[in-house]
Amino acid sequence: MSDEIYNKAGNIIIKAGMLPFPITDTLKELLKILYTREELEFIIRTFKRKKSQTIDELIKSSNMDKEDIIRIIEPLTDKGAVFKSTSSSGLVIYRLLPPIFIGIFEYFLMKKITYSEEEKKVAILFEILFEEIRDIIQDKYEMFMPAFSTVPPIDRTIPLLKTNVGKDIKIEINQEIDSPEEMILPKQDIAEIIKSFEDIAVGHCFCRQHQDLLGHSCEFNAPREVCFTLGKSARFTSEHGFARMITQEEALKLIEDAAEAGLVHKVYHPQGNISKEETSICNCCKDCCGTFNLWKKGTMPMINWSNYLSNIDQDLCVGCGTCVERCPTDAIKLNDEGKAERNPDICIGCGVCAHFCPENAISLLEGVRKVFVPPPRIKL
Numbered sequence: 001m002s003d004e005i006y007n008k009a010g011n012i013i014i015k016a017g018m019l020p021f022p023i024t025d026t027l028k029e030l031l032k033i034l035y036t037r038e039e040l041e042f043i044i045r046t047f048k049r050k051k052s053q054t055i056d057e058l059i060k061s062s063n064m065d066k067e068d069i070i071r072i073i074e075p076l077t078d079k080g081a082v083f084k085s086t087s088s089s090g091l092v093i094y095r096l097l098p099p100i101f102i103g104i105f106e107y108f109l110m111k112k113i114t115y116s117e118e119e120k121k122v123a124i125l126f127e128i129l130f131e132e133i134r135d136i137i138q139d140k141y142e143m144f145m146p147a148f149s150t151v152p153p154i155d156r157t158i159p160l161l162k163t164n165v166g167k168d169i170k171i172e173i174n175q176e177i178d179s180p181e182e183m184i185l186p187k188q189d190i191a192e193i194i195k196s197f198e199d200i201a202v203g204h205c206f207c208r209q210h211q212d213l214l215g216h217s218c219e220f221n222a223p224r225e226v227c228f229t230l231g232k233s234a235r236f237t238s239e240h241g242f243a244r245m246i247t248q249e250e251a252l253k254l255i256e257d258a259a260e261a262g263l264v265h266k267v268y269h270p271q272g273n274i275s276k277e278e279t280s281i282c283n284c285c286k287d288c289c290g291t292f293n294l295w296k297k298g299t300m301p302m303i304n305w306s307n308y309l310s311n312i313d314q315d316l317c318v319g320c321g322t323c324v325e326r327c328p329t330d331a332i333k334l335n336d337e338g339k340a341e342r343n344p345d346i347c348i349g350c351g352v353c354a355h356f357c358p359e360n361a362i363s364l365l366e367g368v369r370k371v372f373v374p375p376p377r378i379k380l
Contacts, residue, residue: 190259
């Protein structure tokens with residue numbers, strides 16, 4: 001397959017996502033493994049200008065018969081390269097997905113892994129791709145930062161509301177934040193979000209399974225089957241074998257298990273728009289989460305919606321360091337007095353610190369804010 005096809009198809013697939021990055025030889029190798037030549041040619045022909053299309057639109061943009069389009073595009077949905085949804089009126093829409101956030105990387109690793117050679121190869125290639133993207137971004141850091149600043153939040157943090165012994169975490173109003181009066185805040189309780197959906201599916205955590213394939217065991221031994229999709233996304237993931245449908249009761253039990261493990265609830269909305277209905281829920285650990293790790297390694301910014309900020313009572317803090325160890329963004333350090341102190345700029349208000357604090361010294365300040373932290377400058 002020629003480089004021209006890789007470059008053309010790769011550019012179109014990347015632009016289907018929210019985060020820009022350049023084409024590398026590793027991405028081309030992934031395209032070779034994950035797509036057929038016919039599929040890449042179809043993507044070039046049909047999705048260059050419009051990423052979401054109906055069958056009638058695909059017929060027009062591709063100049064192909066409906067039967068040929070279905071023959072090509074259905075396998076693309078089965079591998080998580082194209083998202084298929086049906087509107088309330090029965091209209092079927094196909095949307096091209098990017099390589100990552102949320103795309104073929106996530107769907108490929110949502111199925112329970114078997115440690116096949118293909119899985120291992122794809123996992124390694126994605127890890128190399130992340131490193132290549134990091135190197136390119138670090139080399140042209142000033143050029144990428146303006147583009148990153150325009151990207152909407154990738155996810156939204158839903159806080160843990162109870163400690164690990166079942167007590168309510170104290171919540172206070174953050175007096176320093178003036179939330180826009182016209183802004184309608186989405187649900188802040190993870191159980192309330194679950195209960196608002198009839199269709200719920202659960203798959204395996206793609207980040208943890210990626211690390212498993214790379215030979216890295218989760219430091220926190222976090223559960224694997226905790227990646228939820230909701231509504232249309234649940235119907236898509238279950239129909240194509242990425243996840244299994246479950247009841248609200250089953251979902252609530254799995255969410256409770258994730259909270260007990262101290263995992264961070266992160267909710268996703270279409271294009272990061274929190275006024276739109278939730279599509280999925282991740283339950284992330286500090287050790288394996290791709291979003292946290294890509295930021296820490298200097299690859300991508302951390303962009304997040306949060307309605308909370310941790311607040312540490314210095315009088316109650318005994319300096320045990322539990323919150324320092326557990327904070328997913330390393331926002332908490334021990335100060336010169338041996339007390340925990342948080343950096344508000346990188347706190348995402350997940351409540352994990354308060355969940356594990358043995359002294360109940362941490363509360364949450366309530367107030368909507370956008371967390372944007374550029375990737376750190378590192379020496380390559």
